[in-house]
Amino acid sequence: MRSRTRTAVIVALSAAACATALAVPAQAASSPAGSPALKWHACTAEGSAPGSECATLPVPLDYSKPSGPTVDIAVSRLRSDRPHARRGALLLISGGPGGSGVRDLARDGEKVRKATKGAYDIVSLDPRGVGGSTAIDCGIDEDDRQMLNFRAWPRPDGDISDGVARSRRVAEACARNGGDVLRSLTTRNQARDTDRFREALGEKKLSAVGVSYGTYVGAVYAQMFPERTDRWVLDSSADPDPARVAHGWLNNMSGGADDAFPDFARWAADPARGKDRLAERAEDVRPMFLALAAELDRKPRTFKDTGHAFTGNVLRQVLQMSLYGKERYPTVAGLIQAARSGGDGPVTAPDPFPEPLSQRDAAVFAGIVCNDVAWPRDPAAYRRDVAVDRVRHPLTGGMPASITPCAFWKDAHAEKATRITDRGPSNILMVQNLRDPSTPHRGALKMREALGDRARLVSVDAGGHGVWLDSGNACSDRVVSEFLVTGERPARDTVCRAGH
Template sequence: MTTYTHRTLLLALSLATVAATVTAAAPAARAGTSGTAGTTGPALTWRPCAEPGGLTGQECAQLPVPLDYRDPDGPQLSLAVTRVRSDRPEARRGTLLVIPGGPGESGVRRLAAKGPALRKAMAGTYDLVSFDPRGVGGSSRADCGLDAADRHLVTLRSWPGPDGGIDGNVARSRRIAEACQRHGGAVLRSFTTRNETRDIDRLRQALGEEKLSAWASSYGTYVGAVYAQKYPRHTDRWVLDSNGDPNPSRVARGWLANISVGAEDRFPDFAAWAADPAREREGLRLARRPEDVRPLFLALAAKLDREPKESTTPGVPLTGNRLRQALQSALLSDGLFAELARLVQQAQDPAAEPVLPDAVAGPLPDQDATTFMAAVCNDVRWPASVPAHRRAVTADRARHPLTAGMPANITPCGFWKAPAEPPTRITADGPSNILMVQNRRDPYTPYFGALKMRRALGDRARLLTLDHGGHGVYLGNGTACGDRTVTTFLTTGRRPQTDTHCVG
């Protein structure tokens, strides 16, 4: 989830203007948008920004937000925001905010991608709005000045050495944290979940809305839960899609650790797909039986640990850890299984030159790598004990070989400056207006973590469980039944009376 999900979420470019820097304070003014009278905020100047063949009617603007909310009139950052107005004013009941995941996903891009399906499902019930959080896309950015070698996904994520050693991870994590401390400054330190929720409330005011409805995904579910905790009277119909454990002592550290179990839960879906006779016609069948796919994969990764194979990307061989990371990326959606199976076949074929998936083919841009870490490192203190991490990695590798100890390993967060604020504890205090939706076999936000979010919210929430795999349920890796239930809740307010399962 610490979506650490898929590299494309981090590399998505905003439809809005080039990233802004810290600006002078912007005066507060009444937003020139529809909404509740008496709600004020900074003015938004909207401009058309729909791309050819994209979401018609999409508009973009820049929202000024304080660098530090303790000094609201001090230096300001700028957030890229976007909207698509309801095409049925008589049916409009308010604004639906799309809260992106990541950290590092662009809400502007997400709305452009999901907007057509979402607009059809909502049938004019809402203006659809989203934003690029601090550090993302068209919003104010920061950079750590990292070397390219430290900006690959397989180095930002601390995959241990072939023998399980973590000395290289320790050195790299310390180097990255020190670079961010030197170069990131106050802007980087402001990338926190608490500030993102404050920014959302500033956006609400700028839109002229007394309340917002929301669809939050992945890491965005934690953002959405924190907003609902801090601003309960400003929430209307709230959907949390693909949820993580909100334990305030761990937060993103717990999400990363949970990936070990998430991969184990999800891998049988890939194994069944890769052994299906239908793959024979596609030239992608990896084994005759599903139970043979796992040992095949583990043996291949171990071989690549010993003998990396040159790929079509110059200077970037296919290693065991790149193959493992490609697996983590592919577990996101069934639609990525073919790419992974093809990579496995190319790795097995002595005459083939593997084509690396985008997720593992090269370094992230420095600003994306910075945001990738900052939002999770700034939220909570991470342990830095090297001996403790060695023990944890050894145990995790034995229990969960698919992830080879990476989720338990040390990260740059272990050497990060202490958080400026304590994490938010999610409680049952507030209106009962939350619908959680969750796949049972989610590789990034495993089901057992979602149950902890459910318990924390108490009677505020109802949980809809789908016997399905993949990450990101609504209008994505879910089912028709799940989509109908979420759409009904957002458009009519009708929510299951109790926690329930969806079939079909």
Template sequence: MTTYAPRARVLALCLAALAATVPTAQPAGAAGARTPALQWRPCAGPHDPAGKECATLPVPLDYRDPDGPQLGLAVTRVRSERPAVRRGTLLVVPGGPGGSGLRRMTEKGAALSTAMAGAYDLVSFDPRGVGGSSRASCRLDPADRQLVTLRSWPRADGDITENVARSRRIAEACHRHGGAVLRSITTANEVRDIDCLRRALGEQKLSAWGSSYGSYVAAVYAQKYPRHTDRWVLDSTGDPDPSRVARGWLANTSAGADDRFPDFAAWAADPARKELRLARRAEDVRPLFLALAAKLDRAPKQSTTPGVPLTGNRLRQAMQNALAGDDLFEEVARLVRAARNPAAEPVLPAALAGPLPDQDASGVMAATCNDVRWPASVPAYRRAVAADRARHPLTAGMPANVSACSFWKDAPAGKPTRITADGPANLLMIQNLRDPYTPYAGALKMRQALGGRARLVTVGHGGHGAYLGNGNACGDRAVTAFLTTGRRPQQDTSCAD
């Protein structure tokens, strides 16, 4: 159910964001209104950093109507324990699209608190459509909410007819049931929401650590609100091309998987893996995997989940997921071993064993589709899939395929922001060299767009997420030093694995 916050509270809170982004007259009486304080309450769970607090931030459903219906955003904070050295607030911008900042703080809050040594209050949030914030529902069929169907994996022969039908069905359901909340889930609104949060926190400037999609959100904020940015970290960044945004990020994962797979192959051929070793030589792992996926295309194997067999595309999706981090290699290696053993019954990873919750799937689709219009030509997608399958067999054409965004009913509310070199030189990028989701080539395009505003730290590692993500002390030191002291490399630099 959509949560609406009191209308009067949000009017004062978001007036500055409204004036900066939407040309409109100032509502009568708003000029002297007081920005309301967030009502913080204890919320720490067993795995949360000590002292974690939660609150709800009211934001406009539609920034063109700031006094209209309101949404509630779940916000969390860990206050500095050293007020004498505190210099401000560090905002943790979650990735995704569809990522939860509250979950991110559970995962990284303790390590980040240690690294910052009291320099900041740590704050994050669930964007609209996510987690504890106001949600929307497309009422999607469970079969359409499987990760392996929500992502458009073609049939074994490359046919996309079924993908086209499903994409049309999802787009129609979201148009019919999603309502105004679903339509409001955009990068532009998340950026406006962040500025509302800044005002509610009483900060003139924020520092930030944005990861994955969150790094793009952070880059857009820095472009739109440069006066309110302090020390800004973009971690694992995609190509900022405003004509493509999420469509471009998805398409780039074909090359990203190719960049990253050799790390898994080396791991799976290491004699130290013992029963999980898949081949004697690293160069044999890729053909082994491709042959197994093709075999499962022809004859899916029953898994331990009733009614959900291990198909070739489920195996491909499991690998796509596992490329995110070395700690996930063991799970997919076990899946491959079980699939090859006639006497074994594969255990599907949890993400592939059942449908995503409807509100989660709906929010991801909205955030992916709402920013920019996607091409709708089915013949063009057929050609793109055929070409991508030939160049990148690991991903089998999925990143180039049709999606619900291709048939999205609601036109984008505006044009995506173009990232430029205009603004203060206060950004630090950090990027793994072999990132499967935001490949290095895309990050270089962000680096080029930012010009002298940014410096890039390249980490010679594979996986998605660099800072506090892969144990690279050199990369971690560079980001920590920038956030805590303001020292930034004089030029782009690299950290060995």
């Protein structure tokens, strides 16, 4: 049930600073009374689920000034088709940062409603800056929004000078052009906006399913508003360490790619693939891939359709994204086949990144990950980290340790990030693949540790990113769906085996 290609791009970009548990003042944690009534109308966007409704919710730009300027939040819902079974509202919290909850509901709402047997109205929202909500724009140059540049992939020799210069330009553009809306983009404000939505829905409590970055939003909401949570699912969690947050998430992707690659290698060497088989043995796939990426580092080719360079980093980037799910393996396999054929001429495989990131996607991602927590400032520290990371984890070429605009961010982290603790109701179910390329299982164990007896963890013997209604594991699908319908969780942490 994860957001598909677009959210994978955003998540692939990634993704607080107090040393003791943060006590949230009652005024800061509570939603101001008087949320306006929602004026629902039929959703008209392409792909909207039949019967889904949309509305706009104004929320304070700055929650410390509740009577001040507002921003608009786009919201949607799909009502229960079994009113006698309805028990509340189930919030879908999108990944990213930058994923659209309204689009998630349009794509997955009917599937979720069926899995939960009509127990809920399925609801969601577009965070600030996203989709139908108030837009933002940093005015970032087009070249700096190209995927391979925005992610600051090191050069083949590990040099990050280009990334340092680009990160500085992006941070300066956002400081000039982002304004107060950009400065308001934080996970804590998304949690507050969510609570305004709950209030406008007339619900005393919400149930929720947060996916990827959405698990952090969900955990922060549960920490800020524990009494307003009903049945809470965190699907594909990362380490919530408040001193690092998104910085740590990005760093962990190196090991995550290593965890997930063997699943791809077995698929690529499967005799059933026939002429499209990449190697005779699974253990041959990794050295083949690394050698091919190194060859493209030395002698880049071009894509016939766009004229863009086909470099080793393009191949590495596509691999990292393709590890999100088996349905994406053919993409990187096709690119490998194209690179291995045709001599030195242009490749006919489609350019995987023909267009730059949109201004909105770039600004939202940078705003949230840079506003939430302070990142290291010294470019020399990133150079040292890249040098180590690219040796330990050559599949990702040092990118997860590289510099980002957050190193040069201005006006950041005016509010300390939330420390997730074991204080709150025991109503959280975590579900996590053992071989997740984006949010590795070891990071989820940190979330599990932080939540203590509030949570139970279901680990799934599978690769890929995203579990419930997405990985094809009947065991995990059943456990999550039963929890949402009946409230019953496993008595202790458990494992769902492959094929069950």
